[in-house]
Amino acid sequence: MLERISDKFSDIFRQLSGKATISEKNIQDAVEEIKVALLEADVNLRVVRRFVNRTIEEAKGEAVLKAVNPGQQFVKIVNDKIVQLLGDEHQDLELKGPDALSSILMMGLQGSGKTTTSAKLGLRLKKEGRRVLLVAADLVRPAAVDQLKVLGKQVDLEVFSLEKEKDPVKLVGEAKKYAIKSSFNTMIVDTSGRLHLDEEMMKQIVDIKRVLDPQEQLFVADSMTGQEAVTIAKSFDEQVGISGVVLTKFDSDTRGGAALSLKSVTGKPIKYVGVGEKPEDLDPFYPERIASRILGMGDVVSLVEKAQETIDLEEAAALQEKMISATFTLEDYLESFARMRKMGSVQSLLEMIPGAKGAISEDDIDEKEMKKEEAIILSMTIVERRNHRIIGPSRRKRIAKGSGSSVAEVNRLIKRFEKMRLMMKKVSKNKKYQAKLMQNLGV
Incomplete structure (x- = not known):
């Protein structure tokens, strides 16, 4: 996970460690290497420029240059800036209480992992004591409904589907009635994706959103696609609106470009990351913990x-x-x-x-x-x-x-x-x- 960028930062900090004092040139050289590391990680160019400028500004302050251990002080500055890029602090899902129905709309391109993530999220919320209904509203991809049924069985969650219904908007409306009647308090709707953005998909999701009135609109993205994931997330937010992001295949992401760019570009937090193929492999996203791992400091809490x-x-x-x-x-x-x-x-x-x-x-x-x-x-x-x-x-x-x-x-x-x-x-x-x-x- 994030090995490539983590190795780069470890090398940079190793060069600074042991120095009795740090000069402005040391800082300038280190920041230049950090800039290259971020660009190689496929971080958004504007995000990199902003990060570099703010780091230089703070690192050249008197407090750092004269600190007892200026090397450690510089590492702390970089750590704080990475945390800011990632979103400052963890943000939970904003759902209603246990006696009311909360809906979660899952969105993203085909192949991003929406269906699997829907089941993983359902299992996580079930463990938190919520009564979860999965809704198979992806009527475009062949076998998407069957896949969700298989996953639902694995995590012991009911899956709502209508064999003869071809309109996902009507299906979601029926699912909502069923959820209320059957005393579910959480509904996770798996929607259709496409190989690329198109008007038909966006209109369909907007119509589903109108019927569903969701508490959360989660954009599911493959973290390994880097800047492409950021660009698509921005389009979804502008046309449909997203409340948060779920990054899949995070355990295989060696670069980290998507994670380090999403919050700055879209203004929306990463709420979960997929860290494996098992149903329980969905973790809450904690910016400070991920920053520690990027900088080679470990993550004892996790x-x-x-x-x-x-x-x-x-x-x-x-x-x-x-x-x-x-x-x-x-x-x-x-x-x-x-x-x-x-x-x-x-x-x-x-x-x-x-x-x-x-x-x-x-x-x-x-x-x-x-x-x-x-x-x-x-x-x-x-x-x-x-x-x-x-x-x-x-x-x-x-x-x-x-x-x-x-x-x-x-x-x-x-x-x-x-x-x-x-x-x-x-x-x-x-x-x-x-x-x-x-x-x-x-x-």
Whole structure:
């Protein structure tokens, strides 16, 4: 996520770090490199000019040039300006209370991910306690209705559709009546997209909007299309009106041009980002957290939130007790793979840890090795997983054969596991060691 621009900023700040003082020339050179980085990220030219001018103006102030640590002060200025570009602060959906019907209109070009995002948003709002109805109003794209039905089944949400109705405006009107009658308090309407903007599509959405009277009009855009997404968002806002943006494929966006330009160009906030293909992979957009990740500072808050979503508190307490008493088993280790998988890829988690970016390269993380370890443990019996000490030479040979690995690899896993158990016990008991570990991570 945003790797390319993040690497650029990390290089720029590394050059400034360690300098006892920063001159106007240092600032000018750094800002020029930032300008190039933003342009390479496909950020809107006017946005880049405004960003550069404001950064130079603030960075050349006496407070920075004479600061105790001018390098850190400059990083803070750039961070604040990036946050402003991204929208200052997170903005929630503005929906009515639980006893009234709120409607959300989903808009965008074909292929932007509207249908998938509609289901993801429905699941998120369902978890927040809302009664959600998905409405299949995309009657142009073949199989769009069927796709939403399949997704609705996955997230356990009802999908409203009318097989014989060919007019999406009438369908939405009927869906609204049904939602009120059936006591739904949230209605998410998936509308038709096109391969490009056209008058017919815009008229249709305007007519749907008139019937629906939505509380939110969300423009769904593929973040990897960069400036194209910004231009189309502006057109939708001018012709239909949008209240916010959802950026899909954000986990694959290495540049960040759309995210860094949208708020400045349209004046509308990014409210959610799609960060994967699973139904739960839709995250609220927090400008300050994304700015930290762009600048290589990590995102501990999001990391903790992901952990809270996937780890039960009672399980966590039991796990801590096992670590303290050194009774953590290979069975527990196996379960940790599943927990980590729920939170996302190893690389995406490392991006959230302050100090990990740059210190740990992608080459250091071998996810294939993790899968191999998982296969080795799965080839063990329950008794062996719970007591690795009984795994002698004959058992190791059997496990290696069953997992398609070598005895040496089985030996390596067990040795690594024993070291890890000792480390866990040491960390869980020693508060000073915990503090030192967090300091090393930059937390």
